[in-house]
Amino acid sequence: MKKTGAQILCESLIKEGVEVIFGILGGSVLPIYDTFPQYPELRHILVRHEQGAAHAADGYARATHKAGVCIATSGPGATNLVTGIACAYMDSVPMVAITGQVARPVIGKDAFQEIDITGITIPITKHNYLVTDVTELARTVKEAFHIAQTGRPGPVLIDIPRDIQQEQTDFVYPDEVDLPGYRVISRGHPAQIKKAARLIDEADKPVIIAGRGIVISQAYDEFQEFAEKAQIPVAHTLLGLSCFPGDHILGLGMMGMHGTGCANMAVQNADLLIAIGMRFDDRATANTKEFAPNARVIHIDIDPAEIGKNIPVDVPVVGDIKSVLTALNEEVEKREHVDWLSQIEQWRCEYPSQDIRQTGELLPQYVIRQICEATQGDALMVTGVGQNQMFVARYFTFTKPDSLISAGGLGPMGFELPAAMGVKIGRPEEVVWCVAGDGGFQMTIQELATITQENIAVKIAVMNNGYLGMVRQWQELFYERRYVDTKLWNPDFVRIAEAYEIPGVRVKRREEVIPAIQKAMKHPGAFLIDFLIEPEENIYPIVPPGECLARFFEPSRTETWKKKSGVSITEF
Amino acid sequence: MTDTKHTLVALVEDKPGVLNRVASLFRRRSFNIESLAVGGSEHPGLSRMTIVAIGDSAQVEQVRKQLEKLINVVKVADITEGDMVTRELALIKVKATASTRSEIMQIVSIFRANIVDVAPGSVTVEVTGDEDKVNSLLGLLRDFGVKEVSRTGRIALTRGSGS
Numbered sequence A: 001m002k003k004t005g006a007q008i009l010c011e012s013l014i015k016e017g018v019e020v021i022f023g024i025l026g027g028s029v030l031p032i033y034d035t036f037p038q039y040p041e042l043r044h045i046l047v048r049h050e051q052g053a054a055h056a057a058d059g060y061a062r063a064t065h066k067a068g069v070c071i072a073t074s075g076p077g078a079t080n081l082v083t084g085i086a087c088a089y090m091d092s093v094p095m096v097a098i099t100g101q102v103a104r105p106v107i108g109k110d111a112f113q114e115i116d117i118t119g120i121t122i123p124i125t126k127h128n129y130l131v132t133d134v135t136e137l138a139r140t141v142k143e144a145f146h147i148a149q150t151g152r153p154g155p156v157l158i159d160i161p162r163d164i165q166q167e168q169t170d171f172v173y174p175d176e177v178d179l180p181g182y183r184v185i186s187r188g189h190p191a192q193i194k195k196a197a198r199l200i201d202e203a204d205k206p207v208i209i210a211g212r213g214i215v216i217s218q219a220y221d222e223f224q225e226f227a228e229k230a231q232i233p234v235a236h237t238l239l240g241l242s243c244f245p246g247d248h249i250l251g252l253g254m255m256g257m258h259g260t261g262c263a264n265m266a267v268q269n270a271d272l273l274i275a276i277g278m279r280f281d282d283r284a285t286a287n288t289k290e291f292a293p294n295a296r297v298i299h300i301d302i303d304p305a306e307i308g309k310n311i312p313v314d315v316p317v318v319g320d321i322k323s324v325l326t327a328l329n330e331e332v333e334k335r336e337h338v339d340w341l342s343q344i345e346q347w348r349c350e351y352p353s354q355d356i357r358q359t360g361e362l363l364p365q366y367v368i369r370q371i372c373e374a375t376q377g378d379a380l381m382v383t384g385v386g387q388n389q390m391f392v393a394r395y396f397t398f399t400k401p402d403s404l405i406s407a408g409g410l411g412p413m414g415f416e417l418p419a420a421m422g423v424k425i426g427r428p429e430e431v432v433w434c435v436a437g438d439g440g441f442q443m444t445i446q447e448l449a450t451i452t453q454e455n456i457a458v459k460i461a462v463m464n465n466g467y468l469g470m471v472r473q474w475q476e477l478f479y480e481r482r483y484v485d486t487k488l489w490n491p492d493f494v495r496i497a498e499a500y501e502i503p504g505v506r507v508k509r510r511e512e513v514i515p516a517i518q519k520a521m522k523h524p525g526a527f528l529i530d531f532l533i534e535p536e537e538n539i540y541p542i543v544p545p546g547e548c549l550a551r552f553f554e555p556s557r558t559e560t561w562k563k564k565s566g567v568s569i570t571e572f
Numbered sequence B: 001m002t003d004t005k006h007t008l009v010a011l012v013e014d015k016p017g018v019l020n021r022v023a024s025l026f027r028r029r030s031f032n033i034e035s036l037a038v039g040g041s042e043h044p045g046l047s048r049m050t051i052v053a054i055g056d057s058a059q060v061e062q063v064r065k066q067l068e069k070l071i072n073v074v075k076v077a078d079i080t081e082g083d084m085v086t087r088e089l090a091l092i093k094v095k096a097t098a099s100t101r102s103e104i105m106q107i108v109s110i111f112r113a114n115i116v117d118v119a120p121g122s123v124t125v126e127v128t129g130d131e132d133k134v135n136s137l138l139g140l141l142r143d144f145g146v147k148e149v150s151r152t153g154r155i156a157l158t159r160g161s162g163s
């Protein structure tokens, strides 16, 4: 029996195990939507902006390790996806984005809502397709999922002209893909692994830089075994957080521009760096010329093009991290680094980056720490972009594997709410907290409607500082406090939530923090807390742009505080 | 490290948009290329691309690896180090008068080039060879007044029976 392109698409998605699709319809995808009722196993979530569809698919993918799927109509629907696709690309998130295209006879004629979305997305997709023949549709879907989900994951876009969605052909779903230009190296080269092991055995001051690749490869156990066996301290990139217990004695927390003093000092003074599943992003390395000047570098990554891209590497190991670490664990010797670890403990005391200053003000650090306490770390934390993101990265102790969902590479404000929806839909049994900036929240705030319509129980913590906080911090520190256009007039977010039938509370004082969090957790559905935090609180330390990682600074007020009493800086 | 010319040879799928993907990659990663030539290969469905890229070895290796990541690119090799045959084809339209025509023809024959078109005020010369040969012929013809030049850019294969 012949099937339409739309039916073939739906059946192919089902073959790929797709359960949820995020999207918005329009003329060029109507034939697809029209067939959805025939496939009740495909749940469609109607979002309020296609950017939300892409971020939700992204969140879903990060939470489930399966490709997230989003769909949009041609033209504006497709262009609205672009930010979300770019975000998934930068963070190596598996995604299949489906767009409708105008019918084949009018392609190239500037037809109504015709946009060259494959052209636009070449640099932000792992691959993309314009389907020009209905008989190629099934194979295209098969390839798209294969490419998105294997090797270094990433987004793949399929653009399907409307007439193809209506055209009929036999449906045969291929068992295998034939992609001569696509190879995934999954096992590391044994000789390289041996070389790496020897460097590790010989090192006196080794540091691991743990990146998102460990999370993608789900190599938590292998990684912990490695760090413990060779006794090597672990510095995380932003997206590498939660690949290793945050309360572990070998854990240094996040490194980089807003990294802990201890992590940055350790990296800069290391004699060996073992970079695992990370790409030496400039937010992590700061100035690359002065980066870890005495360190040899082992770089383990599945993408050969990452080797030597930003930092010269002594021993590259290309392969899937889980398999490489399994092999490496066999090779490395059990070791102790007593002197090095005691040096590190000294830095930990010298730069107590985790401490929160004692004050009556409502500090964002305190809020995050209380969410951590209340959930006992057993929550999936989705962040916005900016200070709120850094506060979560630094003050939430990640003890649950794979529990941070944050947009690291692209850093699009507005990621938080739709991504949190995707995370909750992907892992409904988990508690999902969405930590939003008051600025970013308003970039995708309309998804509150989706949350209510689809009954998605996310807990929203708006870190309301009345500023585009991260930018204001830069203005304060690097532009002589000229706060040009960073002050925000905000609506009453509790009343906004109420209008969307989401209960909420506003928190102005410290004492109200814990009760509000408890209330949010007790409520079965979505809940919003509007935290009116200290407006000009900064995230420290900070490595000024262009500086080397070791030249981070903390404000003098923290210093004087510390000197004055010795009690005012309190470990919570 | 010093910038040198590297010759990359790529086998790419003969599909719409592939050239765009390659060009987009060069632009996005600000890789410098001097020339790019593409045409059929011995494999049906695959084209061979010759790219002359300028940079130090690390940069060019990065180009190679990024190219290799493109799904439609089957294989890329930097053949600069090995023994290779390189050729370029150029068409050169030169001003020619009754008095200069024979001199031009003499130069053309020394270079084993051909005259492929003759018009009242000009001749068009076709030359193949490596870039140095094309450049020297072009240098000599400049004295007569070159009206138009079209060069294909380098194509290359490794020497010997291996691939």
Ligand SMILES: Cc1ncc(C[n+]2csc(CCOP(=O)(O)OP(=O)(O)O)c2C)c(N)n1
Residues within 6 Å of the ligand: A384, A385, A386, A387, A388, A389, A411, A412, A413, A414, A436, A437, A438, A439, A440, A441, A463, A465, A467, A468, A469, A470, A471
């Ligand atoms: C879409 C987008 N526009 C602009 C920026 C630049 N930017 C980075 S952080 C930031 C401020 C974010 O403000 P808010 O969401 O309130 O978070 P805060 O830093 O105050 O926690 C801005 C404007 C961005 N990252 N994304």
Ligand SMILES: [Mg+2]
Residues within 6 Å of the ligand: A437, A438, A439, A463, A464, A465, A466, A467, A468, A469, A470
């Ligand atoms: Mg803010």
